[in-house]
Amino acid sequence: MAHSGKTSTEDINSLRSQLSELKKSEQQFRQLVYASPEAIAVHAKGILLYVNKAALRLMGARSRSQLIGKSMMQFVHPDFHEIVKKRVVYLYQNRRSTSPMEEKFIRLDGTTVDVEVISMPIIYQGKEAVQIAVRDISYRRKIEDQLLINSQIAQSIADSVVVMDKNFNIISWNKGAEKLYGWKEKEVLGKKVVEVIPHEYLTSSREEFLKDIIKGSWRGQVVQHSKKGKKLIVIASASLVTDRKGEILGYVTINRDITTELVSEGRLSAIVESSDDAIVSKSLDGVIRTWNKAAEKMFGYSAGDR
8 A cells, every 4th residue: 555655646746747847838838929920819709819929010009908809800801701701610610720821901000911821720728719820921912013013014125024933933924025935925924934945054054043143133145945946045134033031032034135146246156166055956847957065075976976
């Protein structure tokens, strides 16, 4: 019996220690959530139960009392009421998190803010509730709108102007690009730029391009091909587009065809021949027309062997 009593005492002390550590961890977690730069809130049956410091800033509140106990829908723009209601029903029924969703919130001063919201079901104070993480995307929207405006302006520019997202997918393709490359905008939107206009660098290398563009801009000459396979020597200027935090949003490149100019100056063949990149041109029926020194080195065949 004495042994059993000793074991029970040890078990109780161990349990107390675990509970103490758990309580301490929970307090630290609450402090971390409250201090998080991401706006976090908890609501149940549509009523706000918890908001962190970042949520106060986002909503323009001075104290938690201005938000706690209020209806969540009071702060959701009317255009998104139905979407949010359906999302909440989904959360309670399926007990699964939702993917990020863009919507608008109404701040206490009546102004609107573009946000991205991730929702997840949780148990809060013993009851089923919903936790949301909210990110202010107003600045990103502003940049995106500016890119759209710039793309519209680009339509009036004679040179080829191509706007890409951060993954080099084409999001704008002006009339100059249509004329130069022969592709209509609707044919190329969403595609990788290298898939539409494959190219070889003349005055630099791909590595130099990537190094320079990350710094902000790059300029050089490249060999490109039109939709019908016509070889083009292009002078290209590429610029990086970032947000105020320095995160990459996309790229803009302005290209001008200088093939005729170089041919008239007798410099085209010299440029192609002296390039460090393998440059091979073919006719529309697939017959190789040109094969420079770099191509000979890469493939092991001389121009006479092709």
